[in-house]
Amino acid sequence: MNRRFATNIFCTALLLGLLLLAAPAMALQIVYPADRTYVTKSNYLILKTGDPQITGVTVTLNGTESDLIDISDEVYRNAFGDIIILLPNWRPGNNQIVVAGFREGRRLAREAANIVYLRDLSAIPPKGFEPFVMHTPEGEALCAPCHLMQPVPAVRRGDTAATNACGDCHQGLLDKKHVHGPAGVWECSVCHLEDSEPNRHRLVASxxxxxxxxxxxxxxxFEQRRFAHGPVGVGLCTICHDPHSSDHSGFLRAKPNEVCLACHEGLDQGTHVVRGIGGKPHPLSGPVNPLDERKEFSCVSCHDPHGGDTQFLFQGGAQTKFGLCNLCHQK
Ligand code: HEC
Ligand code: HEC
Ligand code: HEC
Ligand code: HEC
Ligand code: HEC
Ligand code: HEC
Ligand code: HEC
Ligand code: HEC
Known part of the structure; x- marks a missing residue:
């Protein structure tokens, strides 16, 4: 009897201890991006609040602390419940996020995350960081109270942001000047699986x-050419093209030269295609490509981005450097 009583007290004490330990972490959680993950976009910082209820948060990003963000408002609570969605500006590389939760001026919780923002096309995922994955069963459970996470086919195929199940959260993907055909009509399932394990919406194929x-x-x-360009040879298309939308022609992730220079760093620094002894280097950009007047002059005016029949992937079937010059500079 006594022994059981003692055990009970011990258990209660242990439980209380655990609860106290667990409580601060429960009061505030960094949902996205999670600690030690990397992201390729600077879109959201998503927090979840819990018990004890907090009424305001501050976010310290790389040492700079925000003002107190008030979340006590009834209207806010009714709409977003315990979820806080902020729009941060990550800096390329490592970012240190510290969030603190307050109630009546007292700090009740503090959470930190170290994340990496891989902005450069050529950046290699850092060691010890995983890609962030949102659509896991645990991740989706946090959103399911208010968002449709397991939509029936009809809602998956809705062709506007308002009628499509992905529209609540992914409208931003299409907020650019040029929208890629299938994404523009919300045909997300053409490329993303309806159900994949362990996380959903993986790609249908490589x-x-x-x-x-x-x-x-x-x-x-591309495959019929003698020389495939590095990334094309290994089947990478989206390192240069955004499959959803883009502000640049050809759905490029950036201006053509920026895309190229992300990997061929420094190539524009003065020695490329020098025009003879003591001459200035050839321009690498300009208002018009003489071979196609609808396009700007860029690296792509001389090099085919996918491959070519010469080592240097010259445009227009040119076999030699001289042949290339002649495409634009006929006497
Ligand atoms: C308590 C309800 C609730 C929960 C839980 C919730 N949301 Fe929301 N969310 C909303 C409401 C309401 C909107 C606004 C919808 C609108 O504008 O039509 C919204 C909008 C959004 C947006 C769009 C923000 C913008 O305007 O760019 C994103 C992204 C989002 N939620 C993500 C999430 C994620 C991820 C989760 C789970 C981790 C989640 N939400 C959980 C209620 C909730
Ligand atoms: C409740 C909001 C919400 C809804 C609804 C939603 N997503 Fe997401 N999804 C997110 C967030 C937040 C991320 C992580 C940030 C990002 O990549 O924009 C994400 C990431 C993804 C990713 C990257 C892989 C991953 O799991 O992180 C894919 C692919 C994706 N979503 C596809 C879809 C598709 C397809 C639909 C519609 C069937 C959908 N999502 C509906 C919020 C949502
Ligand atoms: C479901 C069919 C479909 C799939 C899959 C698809 N595309 Fe497209 N794509 C289109 C259509 C339709 C157009 C033309 C309409 C437009 O410009 O949006 C297009 C246009 C393009 C263009 C512009 C072409 C031009 O002449 O300027 C590029 C670049 C492109 N897609 C790249 C890709 C890449 C990269 C992938 C793989 C990630 C891909 N597409 C997968 C249907 C598709
Ligand atoms: C033409 C094929 C294609 C279509 C259509 C498409 N996606 Fe994607 N999506 C991809 C590919 C390929 C990737 C992986 C490469 C990358 O990260 O951009 C991707 C990645 C994503 C990601 C994670 C990376 C990111 O950019 O945020 C999200 C979220 C996403 N898709 C959502 C959607 C939604 C929502 C739709 C419908 C509006 C959609 N996709 C339609 C091909 C497609
Ligand atoms: C190294 C960067 C890069 C890679 C990798 C790449 N592309 Fe492109 N792609 C470009 C550029 C640059 C253009 C020209 C855009 C312009 O002229 O406006 C282009 C144009 C296109 C076009 C339209 C013009 C044309 O040539 O028909 C399609 C379609 C296309 N790419 C598909 C793909 C596919 C599919 C893959 C993967 C096998 C791929 N690209 C890989 C850079 C790339
Ligand atoms: C994702 C990285 C990446 C991007 C982006 C990229 N390249 Fe490349 N490029 C490579 C790799 C890898 C090779 C093959 C290795 C090598 O020869 O240096 C290569 C090779 C080349 C070659 C042939 C070099 C030789 O010695 O035969 C040319 C020319 C070239 N790239 C031009 C471009 C142009 C133009 C662009 C922009 C449209 C571009 N690259 C974008 C990675 C990239
Ligand atoms: C006026 C035409 C022209 C333009 C514009 C041009 N190139 Fe080249 N590129 C050449 C020629 C010609 C060669 C062959 C090597 C040589 O003789 O200089 C070459 C070689 C290369 C090589 C392989 C040799 C090396 O230097 O590494 C790469 C990679 C390359 N170019 C990338 C680029 C990139 C990236 C741009 C845009 C910033 C660009 N090129 C713009 C004509 C051009
Ligand atoms: C895709 C078209 C294109 C190719 C290929 C090309 N150029 Fe040019 N080149 C240009 C453009 C555009 C200018 C700038 C013209 C201007 O400013 O009026 C230029 C300028 C020049 C100039 C300066 C003379 C002037 O008119 O200002 C010389 C010299 C020159 N190129 C030599 C070459 C040589 C040598 C090659 C071969 C390695 C070559 N170009 C390949 C488009 C090209």
Missing amino acids: EAELCNSCHIGKVEE
Whole structure:
């Protein structure tokens, strides 16, 4: 009897101890991006609050602390419940996030996360950091009270942000000047699986295969060339193209030269295609490409971004450097 009583007290004490230990972490959680993950976009910082209820948060990003963000408002609570969505500006590379939760001026919780923002196309995921994955069963459970996370097919195929199940949260993907055909009509399922394990919405096929399923002639055309350009040779398309939308022509992730220089760093620093002894280097950008007046002059005016029949992937079937010059500079 006594012994059981003692055990009970011990258990209660242990439980209280655990609860006290657990409580601060429960009061505030960094949902996205999680600690030691990396992201490729600077879009959201998503927090979840819990018990004990906090009424305000501050966010310290890389040492700079925000003002107190008031979340005690009834209207806010009714709409967003315990979820806080902020729009941070990550800096390229490592970012240190510290969030603190307050109630009546007292700090009740503090959480920190170390994340990496991989902005550069060529950046290699850092050691010890995992890609952030949102659509896991645990991740989705946090959103399911208010967002439709397991939509029936009809809602998956809605062709506007308002009628499509992905529209609540992913409208920003299409907020650019040019929207890629299938994404523009919210045909997300053409490329993303409806159900995949362990996380949902994985790609239907490998990237090149996926692109090839619609751009059939293209990938064949690339493969028939003698020299495939590095990333194309290993089936990467989205390192240069955004599959959803872009402000640049050809759905490029940046201006053509920026895309190229992300990997071929420093190539624009003065020695590329020098015009003879003591001459200035050839321009690498300009208002008009003489071979196609609708386009700007860029690296892509001389080099085919996908591949070519010469080592240097010259445009227009040019076999030699001289042949290339002649495409634009006929006497
Ligand atoms: C208590 C309800 C609730 C929960 C839980 C919730 N949300 Fe929301 N969320 C909303 C409401 C309401 C909106 C606004 C919808 C609108 O504007 O039509 C919204 C909008 C959003 C947006 C769009 C923000 C913008 O305007 O760019 C994102 C992203 C989002 N939620 C993500 C999430 C994620 C991720 C989760 C789970 C971790 C989640 N939400 C959980 C209620 C909730
Ligand atoms: C409740 C909001 C919400 C809804 C609804 C939602 N997503 Fe997401 N999803 C997110 C957030 C937040 C992320 C992580 C940030 C980002 O990549 O924008 C994410 C990430 C993803 C990713 C990257 C992989 C991953 O799991 O992190 C894919 C792919 C994706 N979503 C596809 C979809 C598709 C397809 C739909 C519609 C069937 C959908 N999502 C509906 C919030 C949502
Ligand atoms: C043409 C094929 C294609 C279509 C259509 C498509 N996606 Fe994607 N999506 C991809 C590929 C490929 C990736 C992986 C490469 C990357 O990270 O951009 C991706 C990645 C994502 C990601 C994670 C990376 C990021 O950029 O945030 C999200 C979220 C996402 N897709 C949501 C959607 C939603 C929502 C739709 C419907 C509006 C959609 N996708 C339609 C091909 C597609
Ligand atoms: C479901 C079919 C479909 C898939 C899959 C698809 N595309 Fe497209 N793509 C289109 C359509 C339709 C257009 C033309 C309309 C437009 O410009 O949006 C297009 C246009 C393009 C263009 C612009 C072409 C031009 O002449 O300027 C590029 C670049 C492109 N897609 C790249 C890709 C890449 C990279 C992938 C793989 C991630 C891909 N597409 C997968 C249907 C698809
Ligand atoms: C190294 C960067 C890069 C890679 C990798 C890449 N592309 Fe492109 N792609 C470009 C550029 C640059 C353009 C030209 C855009 C312009 O002229 O406006 C282009 C144009 C296109 C076009 C439209 C013009 C054309 O040539 O028909 C399609 C379609 C296309 N790419 C598909 C793909 C597919 C599919 C893959 C993967 C197998 C791929 N690209 C890989 C950079 C790239
Ligand atoms: C994701 C990285 C990446 C991007 C982006 C990229 N390249 Fe490359 N490029 C490579 C790799 C890898 C090789 C093959 C290795 C090598 O020869 O240096 C290569 C090779 C080349 C070659 C042939 C070099 C030789 O010695 O034969 C040319 C020319 C070239 N790239 C031009 C471009 C242009 C133009 C762009 C922009 C449209 C571009 N690259 C974008 C990675 C990239
Ligand atoms: C006026 C035409 C022209 C333009 C514009 C041009 N290139 Fe080249 N590029 C050449 C020629 C010609 C070669 C062959 C090597 C040589 O003789 O200089 C070459 C070689 C290369 C090589 C392989 C040799 C090396 O230097 O590494 C790469 C990579 C390359 N270019 C990338 C680029 C990138 C990236 C841009 C844009 C910033 C660009 N090129 C713009 C004509 C051009
Ligand atoms: C895709 C078209 C293109 C190719 C290929 C090309 N150039 Fe040019 N080149 C230009 C443009 C555009 C200018 C700038 C013209 C201007 O400013 O009026 C230029 C300028 C020049 C100039 C300066 C003379 C002037 O008119 O200001 C010389 C010299 C030159 N190029 C030599 C070459 C050589 C040598 C090659 C071969 C290695 C070559 N170009 C390949 C488009 C090209």
